[in-house]
Amino acid sequence: ETGVTQSPTHLIKTRGQQVTLRCSSQSGHNTVSWYQQALGQGPQFIFQYYREEENGRGNFPPRFSGLQFPNYSSELNVNALELDDSALYLCASSLGPGRNEQYFGPGTRLTVT
């Protein structure tokens, strides 16, 4: 059984740029959720994808967008990067939107300068 994987591991971008982060869900999992974790804070829910559609969204602006592909992998896109977007971005997969034993990937550390 393959766990949740994310790429890249680290990323440095400049304010105003755009970034795409990638996530492969655990084998058999069809639901992917994305979280932003600032230093010293708990993860904050960005959105969830199920069957290639956004299934729920937290309090994040529209410049945070995503995709889910037929193989259940997912992308998180952030446009017009701001300094406050610097954080660890975590992807979590689960067996379904109502089955919330979510299993997390190792995350992508994004630094915006």
Place this chain on the structure above:
Amino acid sequence: EDKVVQSPLSLVVHEGDTVTLNCSYEVTNFRSLLWYKQEKKAPTFLFMLTSSGIEKKSGRLSSILDKKELFSILNITATQTGDSAVYLCAVEKGGADGLTFGKGTHLIIQP
């Protein structure tokens, strides 16, 4: 506004001690409470609790939920240096709102 509050925020104990970590919550439409351990990056799943008063146990770790008083505790007995980590409490609501996390308890076990 939904809230998950963990205490203490940090804790330093000696190897062999027993620790109790606390999590209180105020959310609408509560469904379950989850505990995770975060060492470097990926939070790893520990427990999911849905019913009051039923203890979940895994080795030296155990957890219980009180849905009347809206809190949960995570106990770790005979602590080891490998237990050093941030322990996150999260609440799941009905619907597709994702998990609401607390800030975590940073636990340091000294040899």
